[in-house]
Amino acid sequence: MTNKPLVEIQSLSKSYGDVVALDDVSLSINENEFFALLGPSGCGKTTLLRVIAGFEEPDSGAVLLSGSNLLSLPPHKRPINLMFQSYALFPHLSVERNIAYGLQREKLPKEEIRARVDEVLGTVGLRDKAKSRPAQLSGGQRQRVALARAIVKRPRLLLLDEPLSALDRKVRAEMQLELKRLQHEVGITFVVVTHDQEEAMSMADRIAVMSLGQVLQIDTPIGMYQRPSSVFVADFIGTSNMFAGVAAIGGVDVPNIGLLPGKEAVPAVSGAAYLMVRPEDIQIVEGAGLLTGTVLETQFFGGASTIAVLVPGHEVPVVLTCQGSASVSRGAIAHLAWPAEKAVVLNR
Amino acid sequence: MRNIGWLRLPLLVTYVFLYVPLVVVVVMSFNGGKQPFSWGGFSTKWYGVLFEDTAVRQGLINTLIVAVGATVIATALGTLLAIGLSRFTRSALLEAYSLTPAIIPDLALAIGLLVLFSAIGMTLGLHSVLLAHVVFGMAFVAAVVTARLGQNDPSLEEASGDLGANALTTFFKITVPTLLPAIVAGALLVFTLSLDEFVIAFFTDGPATPTLPIVIYSMVRFGVTPEINALAALLLLVSFTVVIAAQRITKLTDAV
Numbered sequence: 001m002t003n004k005p006l007v008e009i010q011s012l013s014k015s016y017g018d019v020v021a022l023d024d025v026s027l028s029i030n031e032n033e034f035f036a037l038l039g040p041s042g043c044g045k046t047t048l049l050r051v052i053a054g055f056e057e058p059d060s061g062a063v064l065l066s067g068s069n070l071l072s073l074p075p076h077k078r079p080i081n082l083m084f085q086s087y088a089l090f091p092h093l094s095v096e097r098n099i100a101y102g103l104q105r106e107k108l109p110k111e112e113i114r115a116r117v118d119e120v121l122g123t124v125g126l127r128d129k130a131k132s133r134p135a136q137l138s139g140g141q142r143q144r145v146a147l148a149r150a151i152v153k154r155p156r157l158l159l160l161d162e163p164l165s166a167l168d169r170k171v172r173a174e175m176q177l178e179l180k181r182l183q184h185e186v187g188i189t190f191v192v193v194t195h196d197q198e199e200a201m202s203m204a205d206r207i208a209v210m211s212l213g214q215v216l217q218i219d220t221p222i223g224m225y226q227r228p229s230s231v232f233v234a235d236f237i238g239t240s241n242m243f244a245g246v247a248a249i250g251g252v253d254v255p256n257i258g259l260l261p262g263k264e265a266v267p268a269v270s271g272a273a274y275l276m277v278r279p280e281d282i283q284i285v286e287g288a289g290l291l292t293g294t295v296l297e298t299q300f301f302g303g304a305s306t307i308a309v310l311v312p313g314h315e316v317p318v319v320l321t322c323q324g325s326a327s328v329s330r331g332a333i334a335h336l337a338w339p340a341e342k343a344v345v346l347n348r
Numbered sequence: 349m350r351n352i353g354w355l356r357l358p359l360l361v362t363y364v365f366l367y368v369p370l371v372v373v374v375v376m377s378f379n380g381g382k383q384p385f386s387w388g389g390f391s392t393k394w395y396g397v398l399f400e401d402t403a404v405r406q407g408l409i410n411t412l413i414v415a416v417g418a419t420v421i422a423t424a425l426g427t428l429l430a431i432g433l434s435r436f437t438r439s440a441l442l443e444a445y446s447l448t449p450a451i452i453p454d455l456a457l458a459i460g461l462l463v464l465f466s467a468i469g470m471t472l473g474l475h476s477v478l479l480a481h482v483v484f485g486m487a488f489v490a491a492v493v494t495a496r497l498g499q500n501d502p503s504l505e506e507a508s509g510d511l512g513a514n515a516l517t518t519f520f521k522i523t524v525p526t527l528l529p530a531i532v533a534g535a536l537l538v539f540t541l542s543l544d545e546f547v548i549a550f551f552t553d554g555p556a557t558p559t560l561p562i563v564i565y566s567m568v569r570f571g572v573t574p575e576i577n578a579l580a581a582l583l584l585l586v587s588f589t590v591v592i593a594a595q596r597i598t599k600l601t602d603a604v
Contacts, residue, residue, distance in 0.1 A: 055506055075509045088507035092525045101521075102511030153511065 006031045006189050007052070007070075007157060012061030014047055021047040022058065023213035029157075029191060034183050036204035037193045040236070044213040045193045049159050052191070053082040065156060076105075081155040085162040087146035089134035095145050096121065096130040102153045120152040123185065140171040147179075151186050160192040164199060176202055197237050201225070209233050225278075231346050234276045241282070241318050244348060247273035252345055256313030260290060262343030272348035279306070281342035282320035284328060289335030291318065298326040309334050370584060377577035394578040404579065407563030413474055414549070414559055415542040418481035423535040425482065426489025431523065433490070434497045443494070450487035457484060458551035465552060472554035480552045481542045488541065489534035496530035529597070536594035540587055 054075030381388020
């Protein structure tokens, strides 16, 4: 992967009446990257996708593709393709004619169109369905046709709007791997919009988390998980324990509990703050820990267990996970601790 | 299903009610006697008389000119009206207005058109009947196509643009083909409605070019002859053919 930016989005804003869909959004997407726009519904991620594709015009801001202005081009002239959430397959055309449609618009010779359609049908494994109509295919097959129709154009950038939301759970897991494989194989930059954090975490090289039209954080999946920059991101990605208090040297001073150690955020947080610890970073220790509480309940999930501990002075139970079955049982006294570098201090 | 077997009775009665008059007309068209209502032996002579009748033949030609012309124009305009309404307005009122000509009483539309044509000094003839039939035909086509548009995925057209098609290509390659079953159904509806439309044609037609329903009307004013039965049987044949064709085409294009 190179770090050359392919798409640069500069202070993009868009509102529909009083509703702000995009609020001064800036980000850049690198060549050959698998980039995810993640956020709850209504966060503006689909609007951003549609602005890049050309179906919406922003109120202000710029979008550059390889340094040249993209917004002045109409959708059908942009070297970008969008895979629609509904797949938008043409119901009156067969699979191969759906895929050939975009190449025919480029006025390519018939021979080349046939060769490229056949090649992409092989890539997505649908050669035997070439003559079928979309209505005769399963959800997963339709998704492959939609993907084939988009990548056969060899776009500079492929946008995918909730690509897996219409599939059932099992097919979805398969297609996550498949999408990742295809992205490597065809070497096209992918931008996927999703509300599913697991989907984004498992597929993307980098993720932008959006909320209320703003980009909150752009990071790798691991970076995002370990070093969330805000309470929203910490909460949206994975499970977390939050302790409210006042930022102090070496952690957060929590009322009724005392100083809990954590890594100082950069830039440093001052005043009201949260300390965030992931459940798997908390351990049950012998002797004095950072917190002491009563085990409220334990849940066993086969490979791992979840233990909820009620700590006096803290309203919600502290949740931790451990490998295998829980070593403590309900009602037992548990001492909890974590390495200071695993806890993150966040602005309240 | 045995316990609801008694429902077959009302079904049967309904069908008898609907189809007995049609059967009577077809049977009586082969009546050899001079009286239209009493059987005088099998004969096809009234069909012969019908084909010799120049007034009927000219009426049929006039009607076909109006029906074909009105169907072509109303289908094109009605389809565009439906697409335009769905794309550029969210106003339910505007949509309701577009359907008005299909639901207001024929008499009101007929008088309105006659007054309008007279006011602008237009001569009356087949052209004015054709225009009048376009008015209500367009509303029927728009209604059928609008219903179909509601089922279409709005992102189909965006996908076409995304794949490199301009607006014109998208319209002819995606929009029209996906609406085709509705467009065909609307066209056949207009054709059959125009074929036997009487009230509006009666008001807006000129005296020199009567359409078939007007010819029939002037014939029955002097008593019903068996010739009318033969004509009615032929019209039935045409209507049935068109309706069955419409259903087949809709089914075919729906399946694809």
